[in-house]
Amino acid sequence: MTGTPRSADHRPHLLYVAWGYPPSRGSGVYRAWATANAFARNGWRVTVLTAPRETFTMSTGADLTLEQQVDPSIRIVRVPFNAPAFANDVTAWSRWRAETPELWIWAHQRRNLRDFPEKNYGSWRPALEAAARRVHAEDPVDLTIGTANPNVDFLPGYVLYREHGVPYVMDNRDAWQLDIYSGNRLSPKGGAVDRWERRLIAGAHRVWFVNRPIRDWHVEQYPEFAEKMDVVENGYDVAPVMPPREGSLPKASIVFGYIGTISGAVPLKEIVDGWALARGRSPLVAASKLELFGHLNHTGVPHENVVAVMPRFAEHGISYGGPLLRDEVNRKYGDFDALLLTFGAGKYITGGKVYEYAATGLPIVSVHDPMNETSRTLAEYPGWRGVRSMSADDVSDAFIEVAERAAVQSEEERVAAREWARRFERERQLLPWVTRLADEVASLPVKERSK
Structure with a gap:
């Protein structure tokens, strides 16, 4: 040379x-x-x-x-x-x-x-x-x-x-x-x-x-x-360190978590509509919480679609905790019982969080276009459930099913799910x-x- x-x-x-x-x-x-x-x-x-x-x-x-x-x-x-x-x-x-x-x-x-x-x-x-x-x-x-x-x-x-x-x-x-x-x-x-x-x-x-x-x-x-x-x-880069499950099963309430950018492409209205409907249908979901973390849009300025929906958060047990630094992310996963995976529609999308989510071993509900490439990636992941459509009824059904799985997930099941996800290191x-x-x-x- x-x-x-x-x-x-x-x-x-x-x-x-x-x-x-x-x-x-x-x-x-x-x-x-x-x-x-x-x-x-x-x-x-x-x-x-x-x-x-x-x-x-x-x-x-x-x-x-x-x-x-x-x-x-x-x-x-x-x-x-x-x-x-x-x-x-x-x-x-x-x-x-x-x-x-x-x-x-x-x-x-x-x-x-x-x-x-x-x-x-x-x-x-x-x-x-x-x-x-x-x-x-x-x-x-x-x-x-x-x-x-x-x-x-x-x-x-x-x-x-x-x-x-x-x-x-x-x-x-x-x-x-x-x-x-x-x-x-x-x-x-x-x-x-x-x-x-x-x-x-x-x-x-x-x-x-x-x-x-x-x-x-x-x-x-x-x-x-x-x-x-x-x-x-x-x-995923570093597998989250998940604390062992403690207490009796099934749990009376669970915490769903989302970590990721909340852009205008995220179907936030559909998520809130489906979550609200699930709370009316399921005592378990009604007693549970949905916690969102991440930057509001890629520029830090929230999209109008997000601004329009956020006032409904409090009445439906949803909270927004702001962005997390990298070394805070793995610790935060330990506070959740199940995860919400969501992003814009399109068969060409595979969100980067998919792999990190799987590394937790937690049950995952996917609220996004069913034709998304993520559905193929997680099809065999223990505890994954994708929506059949983006209607409130189908989003509600998915939330309820994953909540019920999370309520009874044993430590052995969580470890097995993490082991399955090692292919994504x-x-x-x-x-x-x-x-x-x-x-x-x-x-x-x-x-x-x-x-």
Whole structure:
């Protein structure tokens, strides 16, 4: 490879690119954090390209406890990033932006899309590519992994491949051209986004997707690249430590818990309607509670759909406890008897919480589109019950059935459920790929690795 001679440390060097990396508190940060850590623990030197800490601490929100769990061997390079959506300090605004914000944002977006066709993130391209080139010049890179969204995270891998033959992996946590809720295309065939995605996939060594429906959709769009497309599911990072069940069974009341972002896509009205109906039908549910924890929407500003329903919480035994830090999450699971799993409709969705929920061993009620990919994932999980439809009657039936299971669940049953869920340990998901990529990179002919 080109670049200066590498150090005496002969381990392969991974360049990992993630705009959202600790201390980000975004939902996708856990996959980025865990993937970089997995490579660092399994024989790789890892350099991470990410956004400045201030992007998260001053704008989107931060989880400093997760930042403390980054493998100390990882080198973090924070690349300057500036976008209107994340610049909330009005004292730093120019006079032009302060006096005519709509015009200023319009002009900025035009410049942004000129660099790369991705709103809010496209202007990051020059700084990101320059950082990748510097890293490679200082210490030659053997493999690049970019995780998206944003999709601009794929460009360092593409640039190092084009200029130096460094293989790269595209890790799609979401989809660029597919609306995972509606199943519709988000950009026209032959447009700028379509051309860029085809170009990136064509050059990639591997392309990862979090579930099979999303992979299958991309295979339909790019059948000539099907062999390089893989499913690398999410998983849980640390199994919650669940206290042993105490007291006599059945329990007279239980606590349902939800931990996750409460976005506008969450069917909160259907949940409240079904829960309220269940309380009228079941003395057990009437004596029970539903506790919700998490950020209100991805930006921290609650969606109008959520605001409209929250006034009904108190009368129906529902409480909202706010967001939890990463090190608080596992402890909170110990306060629940059953879990509520919910997110927006769409067969392409597999929420990241699915795997962590299963690791608790608690009964789970799924209140979401029955065609969701999660229904396949948890179909054989002991104690899982999905709704047959999103009607109040069917949501009520599901709540009642899971409440009755939770009331009589023994410690042995909970342990058995946790053991079933071990297949979703993040290390089990990632380790085969860490090993495979190390072998594949090492076996590439020199002419392919160093153009």
